[in-house]
Amino acid sequence: MIIIMAGGRSSRMGQEKPVLKVGNRSMLLRVYEETEKVGETLVAVSKKAPKTRELCLREGISFVETPGNGYVEDLIYLLREFGPFVSVSADLPFLKASDVVAIEKAFDGRTSLTGVLPPKLVPKDLRPVVYRGYAIVGLNAVGTEGERFFELSNPLLALNVNTPEELKLANRISRLVGR
Numbered sequence: 001m002i003i004i005m006a007g008g009r010s011s012r013m014g015q016e017k018p019v020l021k022v023g024n025r026s027m028l029l030r031v032y033e034e035t036e037k038v039g040e041t042l043v044a045v046s047k048k049a050p051k052t053r054e055l056c057l058r059e060g061i062s063f064v065e066t067p068g069n070g071y072v073e074d075l076i077y078l079l080r081e082f083g084p085f086v087s088v089s090a091d092l093p094f095l096k097a098s099d100v101v102a103i104e105k106a107f108d109g110r111t112s113l114t115g116v117l118p119p120k121l122v123p124k125d126l127r128p129v130v131y132r133g134y135a136i137v138g139l140n141a142v143g144t145e146g147e148r149f150f151e152l153s154n155p156l157l158a159l160n161v162n163t164p165e166e167l168k169l170a171n172r173i174s175r176l177v178g179r
Helices: 027-036 050-059 071-082 097-106 164-177
Strands: 002-005 041-045 063-065 085-089 113-119 134-142 146-149
Touching: 002 027, 002 071, 027 041, 041 050, 041 071, 050 063, 063 113, 071 085, 071 134, 085 097, 097 113, 097 134, 097 146, 113 164, 134 146, 134 164
Parallel strands: 002 041, 002 085, 041 063, 113 146
Antiparallel strands: 085 134, 113 134
């Protein structure tokens, strides 16, 4: 099971990120189209994301409502409801199906995997969250027994769109890569 996390407040953006467009497609649809190639996909929404829920209804995308008390709390809720799953942030406009396949293949169904990029792969204009020497990306596997890093290779996963400036950058990149 793949669950797209799309129910947050988007406080840094000031509006719901999943419905914002990169290259004339909403970020949620861009992510959904890639994850759907890999397997069953649900979108996690909350009361804090009414436009995202509307988009899911309009596009016929299956969704589940979470309590919306925070990212970690929602992950715990989803783990209880569905068991181990692959988690993808809705604000990763350059996610590829192959990224999801890579983490899914490495996931044993127990140990959580945090998707990371080695710093050498991160494009110089991007400022991702760095932890223990790696750039943390919004592609993970959620299990019940511990956690380890999983190195990914798509440099554009470092662009997690959280601010208006990052949205502008994503649109520039979209024009450059034709995606």
